[in-house]
Amino acid sequence: MTPGLVDIGIAERTLRGEEQSGDRCVVAANGRRVLLGVIDGVGHGPEAALAATMAANTLEAFVHEPVDTLLQRCHTNLRPTRGAAITLVVIDADAHSLEWVGAGNVVAALQQIEPFGLPATRELLVRAGAAGGSLPSTRTSRLPLARGDTLVIATDGVSPAFTNDISCSEAPQQLADRLLKRYATPQDDALVLVARLRGNES
DSSP states (O other), X not given: OBTTTEEEEEEEEOOTTOSSOSEEEEEEEETTEEEEEEEEESSXXXXXXXXXXXXXHHHHHTTTSOHHHHHHHHHHHTTTSOOEEEEEEEEXXXXXXXXXXXXXXXXXXXXXXXXXXXXXXXXXXXXXXXXXXXXXXXXXXXXXXXXXXXXXXXOTTBOGGGGGSOOTTSOHHXXXXXXXXXXXXXXXXXXXXXXXXXXXXX
């Protein structure tokens, strides 16, 4: 999706009986930086879809801005709606780092290969709350990133147990499809976004 920067996989499923999903994702490049946003509108159905769409439109319109500013923009724009849980990550391909911020129960986990070749997975912690509702601090966090590191972000329609089943050896789309199939719950919309940093190709 963004050649030379990251490989992407996206898998999603709408709650049975609903025509619109309240889960959305945004993948948008700005130079050598890639914004990844996963949005879970509160509840499900048309009102959740409206909140998620408004947040996605905001992210796409202001992709050049820092993630803390983007989350605040989403919060302001979603006040007339139910609100949404949102996790935002920016991958900087030149700095080999990622920066993230979030509010609510969209779970993100990063798997990295340690010096001895063993994979280690850590959850990227975010604060409680929701954009458009009760927004906590928008203070960001940052981690170094290396080629081959794998980031997975999933809405709460996916069991958080997925964080124990990430594999750097799987292609991102294959991994997204497998995690959705194995860990999606029947009670909500579900979405999985996988991103893997590539090398420094231009």
